[in-house]
Amino acid sequence: MDITLRPRRGVRHITISRAKVAAPVIHYPYGMPLSRLAAAPIVSDLMRQVSQKQSQPVVNPIRTGYTTFTREFRWEAAVGSRLEVTRGKQAVTLYLPSSMDFDSYPAQRFAFQELKHVLRYEANLLIPKAVSAEAEQLGLEYGAVRIKDARSLWGSCSTHRNLNFSLFVLLVPAQLRRYVICHELAHLTHMNHSVAFWRLVSQYLGQDAVALDAELNRCELDIPRLYY
Structure with missing residues (x-):
């Protein structure tokens, strides 16, 4: 069954995290016997849901003719x-x-x-170039650009001015991809989501960043619905 188990020290309760692009993760107290974990209602309910989903045809499957930028x-x-x-x-x-x-x-x-595998290759090929072009135009300096298999975040900016992007950002429309890049570049100035931050992102884009953020949150990725 496609479920990830992750014991954690210092926690007292079982929690479950889910994402559209990865199998569910069960967080549970370190040292808890697996038999006790499996008997917990929250876990048995999840296992029943996952088993049922994995026995059915996948919605929005990858078919012959599915294309990315290069493949x-x-x-x-x-x-x-x-x-x-x-x-x-x-x-x-x-x-x-x-x-x-x-x-x-x-x-x-x-x-x-x-x-x-393909998206990681393409993202490493395309995203750093796009970031460089935007940063040069805006007169910004940053550290490294890294591509990650992020479960939930489109991007992030570290205190060392390194920019991280999800490989799945390649699956959103170009306008939203540019929004994600400018969003992270704005974090080089504001490491928060204050009014000043959103004003700066809008300035970089030349359009309403809040509206684009809402559009991004509504965006459905063209991927198999394996986990949701």
């Missing part, structure tokens, strides 16, 4: 009984066993992992 995804029949992949410069070919449907959970989880 096209294709499904083909596998010779053997295992999911396999061939990564080319223009295409990612996924090989599907005859016993498996392409929209099944195992097949789409496999495809999603390959999609993340």
